[in-house]
Amino acid sequence: MSANSPDAPPGSPRYALNRAIVDLCRNPNARALIANKAEFFAAYPLSAEERQALLDAKWRRLLELGVLPNLVYRYYMLHGLAPETFPAAIAASSPN
Amino acid sequence: MAQLCLGLATSHLAHIVNARALADPRQVAIFDAGFQRLAEALDEAAPDVSLIISAEHVNKFFIDNMPAFAIGMFDEFAGPVESKTRNFGIPYRRVPSALGFARHLIELGLDEGVDWAVIESWEVDHGFMAPLFKLDPEGRHPMVPVFVNGASPPLPSPRRCYAVGRWLADAIARWDADKRVAIIATGGLSHSVGSVQQGWIDVDFDRRFLADFCAGRGDALAKLSDAEIRATGSATGEIRSWIMLAGAFAGRTAEEVMYEPIKGFDTGCAQALIR
Numbered sequence: 001m002s003a004n005s006p007d008a009p010p011g012s013p014r015y016a017l018n019r020a021i022v023d024l025c026r027n028p029n030a031r032a033l034i035a036n037k038a039e040f041f042a043a044y045p046l047s048a049e050e051r052q053a054l055l056d057a058k059w060r061r062l063l064e065l066g067v068l069p070n071l072v073y074r075y076y077m078l079h080g081l082a083p084e085t086f087p088a089a090i091a092a093s094s095p096n
Numbered sequence: 097m098a099q100l101c102l103g104l105a106t107s108h109l110a111h112i113v114n115a116r117a118l119a120d121p122r123q124v125a126i127f128d129a130g131f132q133r134l135a136e137a138l139d140e141a142a143p144d145v146s147l148i149i150s151a152e153h154v155n156k157f158f159i160d161n162m163p164a165f166a167i168g169m170f171d172e173f174a175g176p177v178e179s180k181t182r183n184f185g186i187p188y189r190r191v192p193s194a195l196g197f198a199r200h201l202i203e204l205g206l207d208e209g210v211d212w213a214v215i216e217s218w219e220v221d222h223g224f225m226a227p228l229f230k231l232d233p234e235g236r237h238p239m240v241p242v243f244v245n246g247a248s249p250p251l252p253s254p255r256r257c258y259a260v261g262r263w264l265a266d267a268i269a270r271w272d273a274d275k276r277v278a279i280i281a282t283g284g285l286s287h288s289v290g291s292v293q294q295g296w297i298d299v300d301f302d303r304r305f306l307a308d309f310c311a312g313r314g315d316a317l318a319k320l321s322d323a324e325i326r327a328t329g330s331a332t333g334e335i336r337s338w339i340m341l342a343g344a345f346a347g348r349t350a351e352e353v354m355y356e357p358i359k360g361f362d363t364g365c366a367q368a369l370i371r
Contacts, residue, residue: 014160021156038305063291068248069330070153073290085120086297087362 014066020044020054021067025074034078059086062091098271101278102141103370104134105309105338108150108282110176110222111361112187113229118311119360130326130354130367131230137369138317143278145238147264149337150223150282151246153289155266156215163213164252165260166243168232169198173218173241176225186222186229192238201240204267210260215243221321227282239280244340246283246333251322257336258318260342268344281341283334285355287363291330296356298328300316302364305335309349314342345370 011019021094024030033040041054053061057079062072076086112131116124138146155177157163172190179188205212224241232239245251252260268277285305286298301324308316317339325332353367 012159018159022154026155030181060292068154068159069288069290070247071290073294074154076290083115086290086361090292090294 002075016045017050017062018055018067018071020046021071021075025071025078030078058093059090060095064095098268098273098275098277100265100268100344101143101276101339102137102349103279103281103348104138104150104339104367105281105350105369106131106134106227106231106367107284107363107365108227108334108363109182109287109363109365110186110214110221110226111363113226115361119358121360123356123360123365126354126356127358127365127367128230131227133353134269134367134369135231135367137371138237138278141278141371142276143237144275145240146278146350147242147282148224148228148239148280149242149340150220150227150246151334152221152223152243154223156218157222157245157248157293159248162245162248163243164245164256165210166213166215167202168193168203168215168218168241169195170218171195173220173239175218175220176222177219178221180219183204184222186225187188189235191228191235194238194240197242197273197275197277199266200271201264204270205263208263209264210263212250213243223282227280231280237278240366244336246336247320247331249326249333251333252336253322254320254325254336254339255318257278257339258314258343261314261340262346263343264340265344266345269330279341281337283337284332285335285364286328286332287368288329289331289362293329295359296329297359297362297364298332299357299364301328301332302357302366305338306352306355306366306368309315309338310352312342312345312347312349314339314346317342
């Protein structure tokens with residue numbers, strides 16, 4: 001699926017959300033793009049709940065929505081957060 | 097005919113290079129010493145070529161096209177890919193490979209039901225390059241990288257990984273070349289990355305796994321279920337590389353080089369070798 005392709009084929013229920021994150025994390029300008037992530041994710045066919053979980057950085061909710069744990073971690077670090085702070089952050093993160 | 101001359105297994109986390117201060121220095125020293133022993137064993141065995149088996153971390157593959165097993169078929173590869181976008185602590189470099197050996201495994205496998213995905217250009221990630229930084233930083237040993245999906249479910253079963261490992265040994269023995277081949281498995285043991293379990297290490301599981309591995313009880317490892325493995329951490333699935341190695345050396349005992357549950361690295365770190 002290409003984020004900008006209107007005729008992109010549908011994927012599995014978890015596909016678009018994972019696609020959105022991996023495209024951001026793999027982008028050479030990821031550090032700059034994260035500053036305006038709403039604009040970046042606007043091109044992806046996400047549900048309102050998925051989009052909100054991304055924008056509000058709801059780590060645990062992202063997992064429950066099917067994001068691969070590796071990508072949750074990379075998305076976390078992309079926010080400039082220290083890796084060693086992740087366990088506490090996800091423990092404090094709401095599942096909803 | 098080619099000969100299998102050495103098996104090495106090690107955890108592969110990059111923290112041993114780029115985040116050492118997070119862990120207890122005593123444990124880091126034990127992990128370092130283990131790498132030194134494995135490096136010496138690799139130099140002593142002097143393989144003409146080695147297979148290095150690892151999962152990877154959504155850097156090459158994604159769920160739009162996720163193979164269970166893949167082999168790099170080229171004369172060289174490079175990595176770690178992470179070093180191209182941030183200060184990763186491991187220099188980006190090229191690693192010599194062995195196209196002819198890879199082609200032998202691929203063609204034989206495709207004829208015998210081991211349907212490898214083939215990679216003809218690959219910037220590998222830390223799963224390969226962190227261990228190589230410690231084992232062979234100068235790139236003196238040609239390496240053929242082998243991917244096993246250990247992180248993006250659904251994953252190949254331990255039973256299948258063991259069978260592919262057994263097949264690898266057989267395929268190496270049928271390589272019509274006067275060559276010595278080593279196999280290096282990287283990853284594990286229990287750990288989680290990006291999940292609510294991150295920080296927890298299942299020491300009991302790790303010790304059982306390592307005991308079975310070192311006793312040559314690969315059949316016991318093959319009987320592990322995906323659910324059992326997943327219960328010990330979101331990234332423990334990487335032990336599939338160890339199970340493949342156990343298959344390649346079926347029934348052979350291994351020497352436990354080290355095991356430390358390194359809290360600062362969030363990982364049960366282990367190393368073993370099979371001579």
